Amino acid sequence: MPSILEAINNRSSKRAYLPKPVPKETIEAILKAAAQTPSGANMQPWSVYAISNQEVLKNIGDAIIQKMNEGVVHDQFIQYYPVKWVNPYKKRRIVTGAGLYKLMEVDRKDNDTRIKMWHDNFRWFGAQNVIFVCTDKANIDGASGALIDCGAYMQSIMLAAQEFGVDSCPQGSTTEFGQVIARTLDLPDNLALLYSVVLGYEDKDEKINSYQPARVSLEDSVTFID
Numbered sequence: 001m002p003s004i005l006e007a008i009n010n011r012s013s014k015r016a017y018l019p020k021p022v023p024k025e026t027i028e029a030i031l032k033a034a035a036q037t038p039s040g041a042n043m044q045p046w047s048v049y050a051i052s053n054q055e056v057l058k059n060i061g062d063a064i065i066q067k068m069n070e071g072v073v074h075d076q077f078i079q080y081y082p083v084k085w086v087n088p089y090k091k092r093r094i095v096t097g098a099g100l101y102k103l104m105e106v107d108r109k110d111n112d113t114r115i116k117m118w119h120d121n122f123r124w125f126g127a128q129n130v131i132f133v134c135t136d137k138a139n140i141d142g143a144s145g146a147l148i149d150c151g152a153y154m155q156s157i158m159l160a161a162q163e164f165g166v167d168s169c170p171q172g173s174t175t176e177f178g179q180v181i182a183r184t185l186d187l188p189d190n191l192a193l194l195y196s197v198v199l200g201y202e203d204k205d206e207k208i209n210s211y212q213p214a215r216v217s218l219e220d221s222v223t224f225i226d
């Protein structure tokens with residue numbers, strides 16, 4: 001069993017999975033643990049859809065890819081990424097993306113392969129379980145606290161998953177098509193889709209899963225006031 005630090009340090013986003021479902025009891029145990037995530041006023045603002053039905057997952061993926069093919073860049077409830085990228089974040093984004101493409105030997109100008117890699121998000125990287133996290137629109141109407149709570153919930157899912165040898169990939173790509181997902185799932189009108197997390201068993205033979213982008217040093221991210 002990994003220690004807490006091991007779980008935090010060993011987790012990394014996996015982007016190729018074996019076609020092997022995570023047992024329902026394991027998904028339930030992961031979500032039961034994630035439900036212990038703290039939230040402001042204990043509001044627990046997450047409304048969660050744990051989908052393991054392959055037809056439903058395919059329908060969601062098809063709907064998003066169709067939108068993308070129509071030239072739609074996003075159809076979303078919330079804007080996840082900065083509208084205006086500034087440094088050092090812009091540089092970190094570029095370095096992280098370039099590192100992945102270099103590992104996979106994908107040329108900068110090879111748009112087709114890049115698009116295919118992005119579409120892989122909506123094929124769930126071959127995994128069979130995806131957790132979609134929504135919140136009530138009222139929670140994010142003029143307030144952002146629920147987004148903080150739901151972000152913590154995301155990390156709880158991914159860390160708890162490790163206890164069961166389950167790998168994960170958080171997905172902001174689905175944030176960008178949240179409205180498409182809401183329509184496909186016929187979600188209640190009050191819900192806004194925030195993100196998804198893919199859960200499954202990594203394919204260790206796939207090179208893409210060895211990618212572990214570096215982090216900035218403490219000196220570059222923390223100010224100690226002793």
Ligand SMILES: Cc1cc2nc3c(=O)[nH]c(=O)nc-3n(C[C@H](O)[C@H](O)[C@H](O)COP(=O)(O)O)c2cc1C
Nearest residue numbers: 011012013015096121170171172173174211212213
């Ligand atoms: C909110 C959020 C959204 C993300 N969206 C995606 C995504 O749509 N597709 C993807 O492949 N990775 C996605 N990632 C994974 C990040 O690229 C990854 O966490 C980061 O590069 C650090 O790598 P690591 O998770 O392997 O440590 C997302 C991560 C977070 C936290």
